[in-house]
Amino acid sequence: MDEIVRMIAKDAPVKAMAITGRDLVERARRIHKTLPVVTAALGRSLMACSMMGDQLKGEGASVTLRIKGDGPMGALTAVADAGGNVRGFVQEPAVFLPPKPNGKLDVSGAVGKSGSLTVIKDLEMKEPYVGTVPLVSGEIAEDVTAYFAVSEQIPTACALGVLVDTDQSVLRAGGYLIQLLPGASEEVIESVEEGVSMLGPVTAALMREGMDAENLLRQALSAFELETLERHPVEYRCYCSRERVVRALVSMGPEELRALIAEQGRAELTCQFCDAVYEFGREELEKLLG
Numbered sequence: 436m437d438e439i440v441r442m443i444a445k446d447a448p449v450k451a452m453a454i455t456g457r458d459l460v461e462r463a464r465r466i467h468k469t470l471p472v473v474t475a476a477l478g479r480s481l482m483a484c485s486m487m488g489d490q491l492k493g494e495g496a497s498v499t500l501r502i503k504g505d506g507p508m509g510a511l512t513a514v515a516d517a518g519g520n521v522r523g524f525v526q527e528p529a530v531f532l533p534p535k536p537n538g539k540l541d542v543s544g545a546v547g548k549s550g551s552l553t554v555i556k557d558l559e560m561k562e563p564y565v566g567t568v569p570l571v572s573g574e575i576a577e578d579v580t581a582y583f584a585v586s587e588q589i590p591t592a593c594a595l596g597v598l599v600d601t602d603q604s605v606l607r608a609g610g611y612l613i614q615l616l617p618g619a620s621e622e623v624i625e626s627v628e629e630g631v632s633m634l635g636p637v638t639a640a641l642m643r644e645g646m647d648a649e650n651l652l653r654q655a656l657s658a659f660e661l662e663t664l665e666r667h668p669v670e671y672r673c674y675c676s677r678e679r680v681v682r683a684l685v686s687m688g689p690e691e692l693r694a695l696i697a698e699q700g701r702a703e704l705t706c707q708f709c710d711a712v713y714e715f716g717r718e719e720l721e722k723l724l725g
């Protein structure tokens with residue numbers, strides 16, 4: 436089961452959260468039929484977005500993470516609710532790239548090295564908060580770190596990893612955000628850096644016996660006295676419904692709708708986030724016209 440854990444250091448201005456996301460990334464892979472390098476890019480983004488969503492207050496709040504690079508995968512969109520439940524899609528799921536010389540999936544090759552990362556936080560107020568930064572590497576974790584540094588002025592250590600099995604299914608997925616609160620000393624920064632480097636890559640850590648989201652943070656932040664604030668399950672969750680699809684059909688306008696009826700006599704709409712298909716017969720479409 437996927438989960439998010441949030442912790443805080445009792446003896447230093449450090450807060451942290453971690454996610455295990457094997458099931459939600461695998462669900463995304465099955466819905467979108469992604470090839471491994473896109474599974475990794477989408478999976479990393481979904482988990483980052485999930486953690487960002489989990490930081491929001493307010494039940495109806497949501498966060499959208501958009502990554503637009505110049506690579507063959509095209510644009511990527513992820514959306515999370517305030518409980519960290521997340522959904523997403525990519526423009527081109529079937530990208531094949533040879534692995535990098537170190538054997539790792541070439542995520543930045545699929546995403547592209549130049550482009551932008553945009554975060555839109557809908558806090559249910561009039562104007563959503565929007566922050567955009569240029570891509571740093573296209574590896575996503577570094578780009579998320581840059582976003583927090585530039586747009587929110589929060590020094591952040593971010594790691595995200597997706598390990599794809601030989602049959603292309605997701606074997607492990609996880610990540611963390613470690614953030615320094617105002618007043619963190621040079622010593623604290625060094626301890627965090629040391630802990631992160633001792634932990635090593637997330638997917639390798641997650642292969643170790645008994646490793647979960649909480650233990651990821653306990654190892655990375657072993658220099659500190661930690662308190663667990665919250666721990667709860669997260670999942671791939673879509674909020675589409677027939678009513679929403681009807682609204683989308685109506686918003687096409689009468690002309691387009693008339694053309695659709697004339698040309699096809701029916702409509703079949705697939706949700707871009709999940710595998711739900713909504714079918715409409717001629718009669719129903721004509722009723723919408725009225």
Ligand SMILES: [Zn+2]
Pocket residue numbers: 673674675676706707708709710711
């Ligand atoms: Zn859906």
